[in-house]
Amino acid sequence: MSIEKMVLVKIVGSMEEMPTILKELIINDNVHLNLNIEHSNAYANYYIIHQYESDLVSSHLLDMDPDNFIQRCTDCLDTVNELSKGLDIELKVDSKILLDRNFSLEESKTELNKIKSSIGDKVNKINNYRQQIEELYIFKDKIDCISDKTVDLNKVADLNYFDYEIGTLSNENKIRIKRNYENLSAIVLRIGIIKSSVEDMYMIIYPKQFKEETNNLLKSLNWDKLNVPDGIVGTPSEMIVQINQRIETLQEKIKELSNEIEGDKELNTKILNKLFNIFTLEEKIAEISENAEFGDNIFAINLWIQEKDLNKLKDSISTVSNKYLLTEKTAEEMGNQVVPPTKLKNNWFTKPFETIVRMYGLPAYNELDPTPFLAITFCLAFGIMFGDIGQGLVYFLAGVLLLKKMESAGQILMRLGGSSILFGFVYGSLFGLEKHELPWLPSLINGGPLSPDNIPKILVAGILFGIAVLSVSYVYGVINSLKNGNIEEGIFGKNGVTGYIFFISFILTIVTLIGIINLPLSIPLIVLLLSLVILIMKEPITNIILKKKPLFHDGAGSYLTESIFEAVETILGVLSNSISFVRVGAFALNHAGLFLAFLVISEMVTNPLLKVLILIIGNILILTLEGLIVFIQGLRLQYYELFSKYFKGDGIEFKPLNVNNK
Incomplete structure (x- = not known):
């Protein structure tokens, strides 16, 4: 449940071996092209290239034109696609063909020209006839819309x-x-x-x-x-008749031409699919070469790879070339000089929630992955707000049905349904019916959520849940800031250690005023004011500790003005955070109260079938309308109350080079 460790690799090789090496990188499907070094000094005096050094420094391009090569490959691909379209065959990427290293680009072009000269004219006619038919159908649909067809x-x-x-x-x-x-x-x-x-x-x-x-x-x-x-x-009517006749004639011509080329269709299908894979791969090689550095006789390319795949990459390249030099350095060794890509690594339970994280953004490489924390807290919040055994089971089964079409959404729905079932046993609720309607129903609280004794307990539970998850979010924020070397925000910032002390002292001040705990009011109040002063003076305090000058980078006046406004924002934010989690308990009560309304309505009628119908309608409305509202509330808590404290979401996704990636 973390982010995969990355290694920055620089491959320097002979120009004549470049296509072979780049092809191997694509086939391996485990390297990410580094595009974040154009204006960076990250590689200065780092790679000891020996005999390649002077070539790289001169950066003298060979007589090659990647754009022209890409265009030639694209032209070949267009020809292959046109031929396959005429033959009614579907082309697809085949890993077996890509892994076959025994092919020549020139031989492939020759093979394509042979097929083109053999069936090209007939295929062009078929495609032309089909285009005419398509245009005739479009025209026919429009003419058919004319109201008076006798004009x-x-x-x-x-x-x-x-x-x-x-x-x-x-x-x-x-x-x-x-x-x-x-x-x-x-x-x-x-x-x-x-x-x-x-x-x-x-x-x-x-x-x-x-x-x-x-x-x-x-x-x-x-x-x-x-x-x-x-x-x-x-007239439009006469035109429609003429169009139908022309379409029939064209279809007959297509049928005749198709019969003429049908004999070799199986062989041509096999050849065209092979050529499609070869030209697609070559086009991708040319695209990648545009991001390489060139010397007189060499090329160099920078790549990111997962640490666990490094040895596999070395072995793979060594099997196809010995005219290269590979050097590597971990992302941690490179520090802030580079921007490594992010690849999330989560277990079976938390992985589906990566979708929700990605909707907000991707964590940077040096950030903590918020997915595990989000998965646990989202499920708990949803369960607290929507606890019901029967309704949770409906969500769980709906998730199972969604798995084939929308796997990630289905998996999330199954987990939220499971959490709802779990808290349904806590509340003793089955499709809204509670223990006093179903005495055999297990329950951890007596009287149901709407019992006068349980209402304050549930509201307090929501607040305690909020304090707990906010505490963890502050810890995440501190760790992320310190990992980035930002002591000012990590220790003295509003989402750092001082910010957390301010938050806790604010809570203690409130509960002391209310009389929930017996504590002298002066203690939390003094801590609250001291932490607020530190928040305001975080920049000069940090500069004093780090022995940096000046204490105020933009002047004391402008800094203090900005800091005071930020302090006011912090106070409002803490107040908002606390109130937001009161809603968790309130939604739990609302869930029980909404069904109670339908239960009361059902008791007002005498027809048993009508009673059941009212309860069914009530459950449907709760499952759809309230279920959606609770989901949105859970999402809002994550995005606005928690993510704002520790997660920026400005990471770069790890996209391995392959023929499908653009």
Whole structure:
């Protein structure tokens, strides 16, 4: 339950071996291209490259053009895709083909040209015919929307002094054209409604002498002109008949051509899939080479790899080349000079909650992963607010059903459902019914959540839960700040040690005033005021400890003004945090109270079936509406009350090089 350890690797190799080495990096699927060193001195005097040093310093590019090479690979891929489209075959990345090192790019191009010369003309005709069919279907759908299909458009076209256009306008542009009727020398007629679109079909009739003016206006309205295919004439009804006949003719031609190339389809499918993988891989190699450094005869590339995969990478490259030098250094050794990527490592229980963390941001490499803490506290908060055995079971089963389509969401729902079931046993609640309705139901509290004795206990439990999780969030914040070397924020900041002391002393002051604990008010109040002073004076205190000058970087006046406002914000934040977690207990009471309302309504009717129906409707509303509200409340507590104290979310995701990554 942490972040994977990263190692920065620099590979320096012979230019002639570059494609082979880069191919091996892609096939390994375990290295991340480092793009964060363009303006960094992180590598100065670090790598001892010996004979390669002078070449790197000169940084003299070889006679090579990666852009041109990428374009050539792209052209080959386009040809492969066109051929596969005509043959009705689906191309896919095949790891077995990628692992085959016995292929030549030139031989692959020759093989592609052979297939192209053999079936290329026929495939082009098939693709062209299919394109025509697609366009005819689009035209047919639009013509079919015309209300009056008996209008002879040829007669309109034969007018001496008027011209016309048929096209589509969106509702927004229809309103605009209405506003400009007085400036429009044309007649606008709606002739059809397109059901599957926000656009309608219109006919614009205008004097031929105003053609240019009308066209300019239509362009400003995003007018989509309906272009009638050559040879299609008459009324809309007649046009539809002609279109159907033309589509049938084209389909027959496609069938004939497909039969002619069917004999070698299996062999061509195999070859095209192989070529697709080869050209895709070569294109990726060319893309990566754009991020390499070049010397007279060498190249150098910087990569991040997980520490556990380093030896595997070394072994892999050594099998294909001996003309390279590989040096490495851990992210910890490089310190703040570089920005390592982040790859989360969590167990089976917490891993699904990575989705919620990623919605906010990804932790930086030197931050603590918030996923485990979020998983535990989110489940606990949801269970406290929505504790019910039956309703929790519904969520659990819904999560099981979601696993195939949305695995992460399904896993989260299963865990939240499990937490709801657990707290359902605490409250003694089954589909809203409690122990006094179901005496056999197990319960850890007597009388249910709405019992006068239990209401204050549940509210206090919510507050104690809040104090506990906020305490852990402060610990996370202190650790993250100290890991980044930020003593000012880690020790004296509002989310550091001093901030936590202020928070605890604030809580103690409140409970002392209320009389919950017997403690002299002066003790927590003095600690509260002292911690507030330290929060205000954190910068000069830090500079005194670290023996830095000046004490105030931007002047004492501006610093104190800013710090006082920050102190006020801290006070309001502590107050807000405390109140927010009161809602946890309040939602638990609300959950029980909402079902009680439906239970009371059901007792007002005498029909047993109607009673059951009311209770079912109540449960459905609670599961959907209240369940969503509780989920959002749990999310809000994480994002605004907890993450704000220790998590920035500005990490870079570890994206291993492979043919699929762009």
